[in-house]
Amino acid sequence: xxxxxxxxxxxxxxxxxxxxxxxxxxxxxxxxxxxxxxxxxxxxxxxxxxxxxxxxxxxxxxxxxxxxxxxxxxxxxxxxxxxxxxxxxxxxxxxxxxxxxxxxxxxxxxxxxxxxxxxxxxxxxxxxxxxxxxxxxxxxxxxxxxxxxxxxxxxxxxxxxxxxxxxxxxxxxxxxxxxxxxxxxxxxxxxxxxxxxxxxxxxxxxxxxxxxxxxxxxxxxxxxxxxxxxxxxxxxxxxxxxxxxxxxxxxxxxxxxxxxxxxxxxxxxxxxxxxxxxxxxxxxxxxxxxxxxxxxxxxxxxxxxxxxxxxxxxxxxxxxxxxxxxxx
Amino acid sequence: xxxxxxxxxxxxxxxxxxxxxxxxxxxxxxxxxxxxxxxxxxxxxxxxxxxxxxxxxxxxxxxxxxxxxxxxxxxxxxxxxxxxxxxxxxxxxxxxxxxxxxxxxxxxxxxxxxxxxxxxxxxxxxxxxxxxxxxxxxxxxxxxxxxxxxxxxxxxxxxxxxxxxxxxxxxxxxxxx
Numbered sequence: 001x002x003x004x005x006x007x008x009x010x011x012x013x014x015x016x017x018x019x020x021x022x023x024x025x026x027x028x029x030x031x032x033x034x035x036x037x038x039x040x041x042x043x044x045x046x047x048x049x050x051x052x053x054x055x056x057x058x059x060x061x062x063x064x065x066x067x068x069x070x071x072x073x074x075x076x077x078x079x080x081x082x083x084x085x086x087x088x089x090x091x092x093x094x095x096x097x098x099x100x101x102x103x104x105x106x107x108x109x110x111x112x113x114x115x116x117x118x119x120x121x122x123x124x125x126x127x128x129x130x131x132x133x134x135x136x137x138x139x140x141x142x143x144x145x146x147x148x149x150x151x152x153x154x155x156x157x158x159x160x161x162x163x164x165x166x167x168x169x170x171x172x173x174x175x176x177x178x179x180x181x182x183x184x185x186x187x188x189x190x191x192x193x194x195x196x197x198x199x200x201x202x203x204x205x206x207x208x209x210x211x212x213x214x215x216x217x218x219x220x221x222x223x224x225x226x227x228x229x230x231x232x233x234x235x236x237x238x239x240x241x242x243x244x245x246x247x248x249x250x251x252x253x254x255x256x257x258x259x260x261x262x263x264x265x266x267x268x269x270x271x272x273x274x275x276x277x278x279x280x281x282x283x284x285x286x287x288x289x290x291x292x293x294x295x296x297x298x299x300x301x302x303x304x305x306x307x308x309x310x311x312x313x314x315x316x317x318x319x320x321x322x323x324x325x326x327x328x
Numbered sequence: 329x330x331x332x333x334x335x336x337x338x339x340x341x342x343x344x345x346x347x348x349x350x351x352x353x354x355x356x357x358x359x360x361x362x363x364x365x366x367x368x369x370x371x372x373x374x375x376x377x378x379x380x381x382x383x384x385x386x387x388x389x390x391x392x393x394x395x396x397x398x399x400x401x402x403x404x405x406x407x408x409x410x411x412x413x414x415x416x417x418x419x420x421x422x423x424x425x426x427x428x429x430x431x432x433x434x435x436x437x438x439x440x441x442x443x444x445x446x447x448x449x450x451x452x453x454x455x456x457x458x459x460x461x462x463x464x465x466x467x468x469x470x471x472x473x474x475x476x477x478x479x480x481x482x483x484x485x486x487x488x489x490x491x492x493x494x495x496x497x498x499x500x501x502x503x504x505x
Contacts, residue, residue: 006344006390027388034347034386035367047344049391074380078446083454094449098472099438101368103380104387235449235471 001037008049012178012212018048019208020180026050026210028070028109031101036114039123041131050210051106057081063218066176069108069211073164074099076107086216088225088244092167095229098236108211111165111175111191112203115158115266116238117147129155130199145304146238149312150296151265156199157302159263160192161238166262167227169270170244173216179209188214192267199266223248223256224323230263230315239263241312247283247323254278254287257320259295264312271295274316283324285317292316329393333358334402340393348392349373349384352399360400360429364474371473374430374437375399381437400429403436411493412436415486423477431473435487438469439494461491 004025009015019026025044027033028051036042054068057079065086067076076082077093093102093110119126119139127136139147139157147157165188173188191203205211225246231237242262248255257278259271274295281287292313299309330337333356341351349366352358352375364372366385373385376398403410412432415421422428442461447454450468466484475483 001345004344006388027391029386030388030391031368031383031386034388037345038366051391074441074446078444083447087454090447090454091449094447094451098371099441099469100371100374100381100383100434100472101386103437104382235468 002040002043004037004044005046006049007046008052010052012053012210015048015050015053015210016178016180016208018046019210021046024048024208026108028106029072029104031097031105032109032113039121041121041123050108053212055106060215065216067107067214067216069106069213071107073097073102073105073107073110077102085219086171088167088171088227088246089164089216091227092163092244095227095242096163107164107214110162111188111211111214113162114202116161117158120158130158130195133198133200140302143304144302146240147302147305148265149299149301149305149308150261150269151194151267152300153195153197153199155197156195156266158195158199158266160265160267162268163227163229163239163242163262165268166242166260167244168214169268170225170246170258170260171216172258173214175211176213176215177205177209178212179206181206183212185215188268189270195266220246220248220256224326226319226323228315228319230311241308241315243312243315243319245316245319245323247320249283249324252283254281254283259316261295261312261316264308271316273297285321288317288320288324289313291320331389331392331395331397333397334399340390344388344390346389347385348375348387348389348397351389352384358399358401361433362426362430364426370427370430371434372427372430374434374473376433376437379437379440381434398433400432403432412486412490415490416483419482419486419489420479421482421486422475422479427473427475431470431475431483434470434473435490438466438487439491441469442491461488461495463488466491
């Protein structure tokens with residue numbers, strides 16, 4: 001690690017004030033940032049501990065939930081309102097990392113965690129455009145079994161590693177931001193950027209801006225939902241493919257569907273093409289498969305990850321078929 | 329503000345880069361928590377902070393100011409080894425012993441989570457507060473701790489035995505109430 005100053009903020013305004021210096025970095029549970037500091041991928045001059053900010057989970061006037069950014073992943077997953085009204089959120093959180101990491105990691109940090117691309121972490125041995133602009137990418141022609149098949153570019157093929165964000169994307173969650181220029185609320189699906197020619201810029205956050213809360217809209221009544229994660233081992237591994245799905249049926253016809261994919265793209269991937277294909281369609285396996293194929297029609301697999309295309313199609317089809325079975 | 333470690337106060341390091349693990353091992357010579365991967369992948373450095381199991385390698389020591397840290401050295405009492413330590417010996421829950429302190433601290437944290445009703449990804453019914461204890465649940469909940477000797481079966485057996493005893497006691501109390 002390179003030297004940095006450490007300070008603790010007790011509220012968002014204080015954090016933003018402390019963060020208004022060059023190369024400042026906000027610290028949550030540290031499960032990603034401490035690793036990045038140790039590898040010297042992040043070299044901040046100042047680290048501002050924001051774990052003392054609001055971790056409260058409260059009802060909103062709109063009938064949804066407001067989750068303070070400092071809430072620990074475990075606290076969210078076990079919260080009664082979350083586990084009963086938004087089981088998709090609990091399931092996605094519990095499918096990620098380990099119990100120890102979920103006890104440490106904050107919601108804000110989960111949303112802003114960086115890719116686990118091994119070339120990104122290999123400071124001494126690999127080229128990476130995300131670390132050094134214009135350096136080149138050793139993943140594109142390297143061992144890229146875990147990399148993206150959707151939304152990647154010729155500069156970067158890294159995936160976003162979060163499970164929780166996939167569920168948040170499916171549920172139309174909003175992100176509350178606060179920065180030197182004031183506060184704003186944006187959809188989670190607009191927070192992360194695709195890499196394009198500038199893979200270093202991963203979000204639309206402005207300098208010094210801080211995630212203060214995640215807002216869930218009111219629960220979708222009459223829907224079934226689930227999160228399925230496919231990975232190389234049964235627990236404690238990042239997703240090869242994951243699917244967050246919400247489904248509502250009426251007389252065997254799809255009346256509402258929300259789908260998001262993890263493990264396949266540089267950001268939590270809302271599957272709008274599949275959704276559009278399914279609205280009004282019969283809730284049958286053939287229609288589910290057709291919708292999944294529509295979503296993956298733009299897939300651009302690399303040398304080692306072609307299997308993800310069929311895996312994503314099959315996982316989406318299986319998840320929807322199973323939800324339709326429950327709903328009937 | 330000092331950090332309380334196994335009931336004894338210690339000063340937080342002046343350099344904020346020092347991890348809790350390095351403070352324990354190099355600063356305080358508490359060698360129980362192990363440095364396996366030093367990147368949050370193995371669980372050998374697991375300790376309890378305010379009763380919650382965490383990875384000390386990814387925790388900056390300064391973040392623990394004013395908190396209670398419990399390591400494997402803090403578990404044995406005046407009546408000898410902690411019941412988990414005894415169970416690990418009885419069930420051959422280790423071979424080389426490197427992962428053992430992390431496993432035992434993790435199992436202790438897991439017990440508190442179970443008592444609080446924290447679900448896991450293999451829990452079927454999220455509306456039910458009390459997760460039913462099964463070997464599948466224990467394996468999932470302990471997946472953040474790796475044993476490369478291959479003692480996992482003994483480890484899970486040791487934890488399951490202690491957990492069953494604890495839950496039996498809870499059930500007895502509830503029956504009497």
